[in-house]
Amino acid sequence: MTSARNPVFFLVAGEESGDLHGAHLIAAIKVKYPNASFVGHGGEAMKTEGMEIIEHIDNLAMMGFTEVLKHLPYMVTVMGQTLGKIQEVKPQRLILIDYPGFNLRLAKNIHPLGLPITYFILPQVWAWKEKRVNIIRKCVDQALCIFPFEQEWFEQRGVNAHFVGHPFTEFHKPSMDKAAFFNKYSLDKGRPVLVLFPGSRQQEVDRHLPI
DSSP, X not given: OOOSXXXXXXXXXXXXXXXXXXXXXXXXXXXXXXXXXXXXXXXHHHHHTTOEEEEEGGGTOOOSHHHHHHXXXXXXXXXXXXXXXXXXXXXXXXXXXXXXXXXXXXXXXXXXXXXXXXEESOOOTTTSOGGGHHHHHHHOSEEEXXXXXHHHHHHTTTOOEEEOOOTHHXXXXXXXXXXXXXXXXXXXXXXXXXXXXXXSSHHHHHHHTTO
């Protein structure tokens, strides 16, 4: 059994972006809890911060219905193993990072055990599949929002939500202001600028970049 002085946190990230944000979250937690240990699903960034990797994101990152369907038996196995590992480790808290297809199901399965659950980078239920907010309200004790409007939106629906800011604003400081950027790349300040973000998963990059 873990103690408050030596807490164990179980984290679940399933994509490159979640691994990056999870690593920074671990670093922040270690400042407050120097003796904390971390276990769960993630990638090289979280591993570098000292987390024991149970399942690597290379095996978890999937995109699209066909991709998920093809790997469904494997993901069912991973879910069962995850539940077993959490009950074995008995962490102080379960921290879910994005990856809603898996993490919302995990939250539903873990909730009856009474383990506190934090969800960092919430599913964008305000944009689609709003009914999923019911799972968050029932199963998640602490919802950490990265967009300013999200806290009020979730609170209005009974979720214990807190705005913590977007991770990228903390460790990616702009090297120049807007005027300097427009001048450097000879952009017209009077015209809109379209920025393409193909995604963090390899499948997204492969499929979106040619567009």
